[in-house]
């Protein structure tokens with residue numbers, strides 16, 4: 001198996017085909033749009049935060065397999081986490097996709113994204129949903145959501 | 148297959164010493180034959196000097212080579228006067244030159260500029276900015292989803308308000324060759340100025356500016372075997388004469404006093420500063436290279452490659468080709484493979500040494516029309532082969548099965 005096939009292993013292909021939490025949340029407390037104008041990837045991240053805990057998280061949009069799988073895996077990883085834990089995981093993922101280094105215990109299933117660091121042009125694909133999530137946390141957009 | 152001595156041609160391009168490279172991105176930029184590289188290197192090594200200045204021998208030699216490149220390019224597009232050839236940094240700069248020195252000076256509220264939805268961003272944004280500043284309305288000829296222009300309402304789009312019509316000759320996304328002569332004739336009826344973006348057509352086909360009778364036309368050296376950072380603005384001499392300079396400084400003036408300056412003659416009026424001497428000489432050598440083979444032969448060869456490529460790509464299940472349904476098209480094919488995002492696909496093709504472009508190709512209005520975020524684009528030139536098309540198809544099938 002070459003490095004590319006290693007990156008696009010079963011987990012990525014699976015999440016690309018069957019993204020988890022791939023829908024809109026009706027009344028999210030936080031949301032943000034992520035757009036990569038260079039490649040056209042576009043995602044929306046929705047969160048409901050109650051007492052500092054992420055009780056709901058989902059996404060919509062389109063992009064390459066890496067960005068879509070990263071979004072999907074992110075929603076799984078963050079459900080039930082506190083806002084502080086989410087910020088911390090952002091830092092770990094950011095570090096992992098740029099250096100390839102990660103502590104298996106902290107990163108869990110997200111380790112499948114570590115191979116991205118070997119393809120520098122794709123790092124932005126993997127990190128886009130995470131930046132979007134961070135933007136959503138930084139700024140509540142409750143009032144900006146119109147349906 | 149229409150015949151070219153493909154082995155000889157490929158051996159002229161140092162990059163293809165790497166036998167594993169399959170380069171299918173010539174619509175973005177082309178590789179350079181050693182004849183072009185050597186011409187540039189010879190200039191720097193043996194007769195480098197500034198032009199239009201030195202009284203000494205080297206300066207005269209450099210000036211001669213620079214001027215002969217200009218004449219060469221004039222001949223290539225059948226311009227009757229070398230003074231019509233303004234050297235610019237490329238198509239983008241050529242368009243901006245006209246947007247600043249002509250459009251901003253001659254247009255006013257109530258006037259209209261007409262372009263198409265098929266344009267490269269470089270033939271949209273300069274007009275948007277000029278329109279905004281002058282209060283001019285920017286209108287678009289719509290495209291059909293089959294990659295052709297919708298000219299059904301052309302009489303309503305080109306009216307007495309239309310002062311400038313700027314159109315892409317060959318689409319960098321679909322390869323569509325637009326009926327520009329017909330559109331130019333419409334524009335002439337209302338005395339609108341016409342501008343042709345020929346960045347994708349001139350490298351691949353014979354374009355004759357006298358036959359087209361357009362007012363302006365632009366193209367880039369790097370898309371036709373020449374160096375980067377050089378291109379041409381062709382303009383009718385009386386128009387160029389009437390225009391104000393774009394940039395100012397040295398080389399473009401006749402006399403300078405503390406209070407005023409008078410402009411040099413065209414084309415120098417538009418070439419402020421030390422010119423792109425090495426680039427122009429390299430561009431001239433690229434034209435020589437093309438002429439030695441023959442642009443019509445190159446065109447025919449590419450057409451036969453295109454036919455084979457379309458046939459083979461169409462045999463792949465769930466591969467959608469955009470455009471190429473009717474009319475005349477250049478050897479540029481945009482497509483998508485169901486279930487594989489173009490960026491993932493390009494990455495897998497790259498693994499097999501195949502360079503294609505994935506993205507919006509600087510033509511977001513087209514992507515919106517097709518309702519896709521991106522496509523894969525394979526584009527061909529005189530150095531590509533049928534064997535490379537086979538390898539592309541094999542790699543596509545392999546990637547398809549990996550993802551499904």
Ligand SMILES: Cc1ncc(COP(=O)(O)O)c(C=O)c1O
Nearest residue numbers: 237238239267269319346347367
């Ligand atoms: C149709 C068309 N117009 C304009 C341009 C811009 O050319 P340049 O980047 O050389 O200025 C391109 C290049 O991609 C093009 O394809």
